[in-house]
Amino acid sequence: MDDINSPPWLTIVGIGEDGMDGLSAASHAALAAADLVMGPARHLALLGGISAPMVEWPVPFADGIARLLAHRGRPVVMLASGDPFWFGSGSSIARHLAVHEWCAHPAPSTFGLAAARLGWAIQDVACLGLHAAPLDRLRPHLAPGARALVLLRDGAAVAGLGAWLSARGFGASRLHVLESLGGPRERIRSIEAGATIPADIVHPVAVGLEVAGDGPVLTVASGRPDALFDHDGQITKAPVRALTLSALAPRPGEYLWDIGAGSGSIAIEWLLAHPTNRACAVEADPARADRARANARALGVDRLELMIGRAPDMLPDGPMPQAVFIGGGLSQALLERLEALLPPGTRLVANAVTLESEALLALWHGRRGGSLLRIELADAAPLGNRHGWRSRYPVVQWSVTL
Incomplete structure (x- = not known):
């Protein structure tokens, strides 16, 4: 003992x-x-x-x-x-x-010293350690007027940050380069991200970032624009995605399985909902899995886990999730496997677009209860010299707490 x-x-x-x-x-x-x-x-x-x-x-x-x-x-x-x-x-x-x-x-801490030098209220500033992490983790924080304190590896990383911001439409951002804070070599310089970054920056280095520019901003609401995701058409479209995230109801620290992930949009928005959330995407197509991985990285949530394979033969073998989404590969065998595997209280949401998968969801709704929702959307489109409504494929969504 x-x-x-x-x-x-x-x-x-x-x-x-x-x-x-x-x-x-x-x-x-x-x-x-x-x-x-x-x-x-x-x-x-x-x-x-x-x-x-x-x-x-x-x-x-x-x-x-x-x-x-x-x-x-x-x-x-x-x-x-x-x-x-x-x-x-x-x-x-x-x-x-x-x-x-x-x-x-x-x-x-470097964050505390940096805030003290810049006169920033640290509780209102995003603090990120990017000395061993991709710059893309800054992506959710890019909004005009936002501030962040960022720990970086070296001077080359500061130059990389400037180029990264400029490539995303935020080259007007102000970088406060803070070197060797608290020591005899301390030095602070300010420069615009799109300008030439000094070559004599020494380690350890942090940057106080004041975001400015007209680049695209990630909204904090679910159902973000489809254009943010690279995809081949296999994507839960923004309005349906918003309804799906609402049904999944992410809470801080929860874990999601996204089965038939396609572009990964559902799992990515789950991760964007809170920094402590986790998600594993299961996708049978290797090219789509690579696309989902790239999307996650580009949107600042490179912590997305990925498995290449077809459910139910391929499912994560780690901790049980609090929520499961089925966006592709819906089958009787998959639903039976999940029913046997998932603990009580797990939230399950499945979307269907074919008559056969709709019938399957109706069957399981009768068996397990929950909510069955039919989503019918139409977009205004040219009709001669006027406009009319062009209907999208309807989506049937079943959501249930097991």
Whole structure:
């Protein structure tokens, strides 16, 4: 049995560009008592007067976990940037340990320092760590007047950000380039995203972004324009998608299976509904699966999971979802498989456009209840020198809580 009253053997110390001068008394005490100090080379170089052996943390980061755990029970300090639990390494370490095995002493975060320099209310600003993530994660935040604080890998990434913004119609955005915040090399410069980015930007670097431009903005409502998605016609059209997302009723932290995903539009809008939502798209056509993956990345939700195969033979084997959407491949066998597999309380929504699939949904509506909705839409279209209504294929939607 673990002794929960014993002192933690691991201390995670957040360190800034001001090195030892910026550490708290508790952090100094932990370093003085340590048998071993681990951390990236840049952080180790900021230390002075430390008698304990210092070990550089390897790259990739995951390789260092086993090395750290090999010293379990000894007083060890691990160095991390600023606040270790805000886009830092703290949570990656803590998940391998019991709560009583570690403690942490954070330093001011880069986000906090950046907000203090720019005079921004940090609670009103999007904060993103993109030093090891695609710039596309910024996409949902691109709206004129929006602000974001972004951690980037290096100066080349700042130039990449400027080009990325310009390519999307936001080249007029203002970039506040914040280098080595809190240290003796601190420097802040402002430049328009579409201008030539300086070549002498040093690491660590963050950018305060003030969005400006006339590029397309992602609305926060479901049923976003079809033009945002690359597709071959296999897409749940915007009005039906809005009704489908309403029926699926995404809630924070929930997991969706999107079966017969096509372009991935349903799963992508599910992910856009909340940053903690997850989704797995199942698609039999490899080309469509690739298209769904590209759509997810372009719209800032590259966390979309993808499986290539045909349901019910291919279904995710991880945690059970809170909601399932069937947009393609509807069959008796699939519905029977889901009925047997999914736990009570799972929300199931299926759309049908053929007479045969409509009949199947009517059968299951009689068997399991729920709501059966027929969606008939028409668009105004030229009719000679006037206009008339051009009907779309009707869609029958069955939604039920199992």
